[in-house]
Amino acid sequence: MKTVARFEIKYLQYMDEKGAFISNDVPPAFAHDLDNLISLYRDMNRIRLLDQKAYALQRTGKMGTYPAATGQEAIGVGFGAAMTKDDVLVPYYRGQASMVQHGILMEEVLQYWGGYEAGCDYKVAKEDFPIAVPIATQSLHATGVAKAMQMRGEKRCVFTEIGEGGTSQGDFYEALNVAGIWNLGVVFIINNNQWAISVPSKIQTNCETYAQKAIGAGIDCIQVDGNDVIAVKDASDKAAEKARNGGGPTVIECISLRLCDHTTADDATRYRPEGELDEGWEKEPILRMRKYLESKNVWGKSEEELMLKELAAEVQTSVDNYLNTPVDPPEAMFDYLYEELPERTMLQREIAIERGAK
Numbered sequence: 176m177k178t179v180a181r182f183e184i185k186y187l188q189y190m191d192e193k194g195a196f197i198s199n200d201v202p203p204a205f206a207h208d209l210d211n212l213i214s215l216y217r218d219m220n221r222i223r224l225l226d227q228k229a230y231a232l233q234r235t236g237k238m239g240t241y242p243a244a245t246g247q248e249a250i251g252v253g254f255g256a257a258m259t260k261d262d263v264l265v266p267y268y269r270g271q272a273s274m275v276q277h278g279i280l281m282e283e284v285l286q287y288w289g290g291y292e293a294g295c296d297y298k299v300a301k302e303d304f305p306i307a308v309p310i311a312t313q314s315l316h317a318t319g320v321a322k323a324m325q326m327r328g329e330k331r332c333v334f335t336e337i338g339e340g341g342t343s344q345g346d347f348y349e350a351l352n353v354a355g356i357w358n359l360g361v362v363f364i365i366n367n368n369q370w371a372i373s374v375p376s377k378i379q380t381n382c383e384t385y386a387q388k389a390i391g392a393g394i395d396c397i398q399v400d401g402n403d404v405i406a407v408k409d410a411s412d413k414a415a416e417k418a419r420n421g422g423g424p425t426v427i428e429c430i431s432l433r434l435c436d437h438t439t440a441d442d443a444t445r446y447r448p449e450g451e452l453d454e455g456w457e458k459e460p461i462l463r464m465r466k467y468l469e470s471k472n473v474w475g476k477s478e479e480e481l482m483l484k485e486l487a488a489e490v491q492t493s494v495d496n497y498l499n500t501p502v503d504p505p506e507a508m509f510d511y512l513y514e515e516l517p518e519r520t521m522l523q524r525e526i527a528i529e530r531g532a533k
Contacts, residue, residue, distance in 0.1 A: 184384050187410055188400035192458040194466025203409045209473050215256060215404050216464045216474075217482055219248035222272045223461065224483075224490045225281050226435075229288065233439045237498065238289045242269045246402075246434030249460035250366050252276055253407025254334055254427070257415050263324075264303040265317040265335040269366065273336060277303060281493035282500075291500055292511045311341045314350035314363065321359035321424075332418040334411075336364040339385050339428075340371020348388070351426070355392035360418035362411065363389075363426045367401065368433035373446040389426035401429030402460040434459060505531035 189202045196202060205211050226243035233241050244251060251272020258264065264277050271284045278299035287294030287306055295305040304320075307313035317335035324331045341347060342365060354361050365385045369376055382388060389396035395414075399406040407429055414425035432455040436443045456462070468474035505527040509516055516524065 182387070182390050184386050184396065184398055186398045186400075187406045188403050189405045189409070190400075190403045190463055190467060192402070192463050194463045194468075194470060196467075202405060203412070205408070206405045209468070209471060212405075212464065213468060213473065215252060215408070216461070216468060217486070218252045218256070218276060219272075219404065219461050219464070220482065221281075221486050221489065222248045222252065222275065224486050225271065225275070225284070225493070228490050228494055229285060230439060232285070232289075232494070232497075238285065240438050240440050241288050242438040243435045244269050244272055246455060246459045247366060247368055247431045248272050249404035249407055250364065250401045250429045250431060251336070253404045253429075254336075254362070254364050254411035256408050257411035258332070258334055259415075261329075262332045262334060262415065263320050264300065265313045265320060265333060266304065266306050267313050267336050267338070267341070268306055268308045269338065270306065270336050273334065273364075274300075274303070274306075279303060281490060282496040285493065285497035286500055289497060289500070291503060292507060293500060311337060311344035311346035311350075313337065314341075314347045315353075317361050317363075318350045318354050318357075318359055321354065321361040321418075322357060325357065325359060330419045331360065332415045333359075333361040334364065334415070335361065336366055338371060339365055339367040339369075339376060340374060340379055342385050342388055343371075343379060348392075351389060351392035351394055351424075354424040355394045358421070358423040360421070361424045362414045362418055363424065364411075365426065365428040366431065367428055368431050370433050370437065370443070370446075372437045372441065373443075384428060386426055386428035394424050394426055396426040396428070398428045398430065401431035402458050402463065404460055404464060431460075432458070504528070 189196055191197050222244060226245055229241045232238040251270060255273035255276025258277050264273055266274050274284060275281055279297050283294045283297055297303055304316060313335050314337060317333045321333045367385055371379050384398050386396040386398045397410055399410050410427050414427060434452060434455050506524050509520060509524040
């Protein structure tokens with residue numbers, strides 16, 4: 176019996192949890208630009224503050240269910256920073272970091288979760304897709320966008336994100352298959368935060384990695400430390416450049432840990448093992464970047480306090496804009512659903528108007 180193929184999964188990490196560069200790989204050029212790293216650090220903090228404010232809005236009845244990205248900020252910020260304005264983002268429900276990084280306004284994120292159609296009509300990132308709450312459907316949408324770009328001969332890239340649990344869905348495998356067959360310029364980001372709601376990875380898949388799911392579709396793949404924003408951005412930069420130049424798709428698995436509930440409707444204390452959060456907070460991405468900046472004497476207490484004050488003001492402005500969003504009339508749920516309203520729903524719309532008037 177002969178071996179007809181061999182495969183391996185590479186793992187990429189530049190910075191450890193102590194905020195020190197490891198010696199395994201040479202860091203990319205941008206990692207030596209301290210202003211660049213401060214910017215990434217600031218971007219991660221912005222998302223954490225946004226999530227905290229969103230939780231407060233939900234708890235006080237001013238917004239619907241919300242999925243925070245606490246502990247996973249380096250993933251969205253990292254690959255979001257690899258995108259150009261010409262690229263297209265097809266986000267999933269925990270994608271606020273990449274969305275904001277690509278120009279979607281924080282108030283638009285809040286509007287979406289507050290039930291406003293305005294949250295899907297982006298002022299800046301006009302071609303980016305709305306948030307996908309159904310599991311894994313965004314993967315197929317991304318391949319459709321990439322195919323359109325390919326047919327037009329455009330040197331652009333599509334990024335889409337999915338949780339590790341979503342990779343068990345058939346849509347994900349179908350998307351990988353068609354992306355591989357057609358050599359599409361799409362980058363699939365797997366946010367492996369260890370928990371598919373209450374289901375841990377050990378009973379979610381029998382694979383050693385989630386990245387290797389790409390092998391069956393003939394797609395390049397890599398696993399990175401999802402708490403290392405430098406590793407995430409570097410892997411994403413390379414995958415995006417390859418995609419834009421006809422090199423095809425890539426799957427990037429980012430290892431992290433969800434340091435919050437699945438959503439505001441969840442209570443993770445019911446299923447988390449004791450001590451997991453303590454360990455997670457020692458490895459989280461914001462802390463390690465702060466340690467590194469402090470070690471370079473470019474960051475300290477005064478810089479931290481000023482940054483948090485400025486970011487808090489930014490977030491509060493977005494919250495105020497969200498809270499001041501005009502309330503849609505009840506019939507809006509019909510008006511934004513179809514270009515031409517089907518006859519079978521016209522009576523429902525009339526009833527909504529009538530009841531809304533009362």
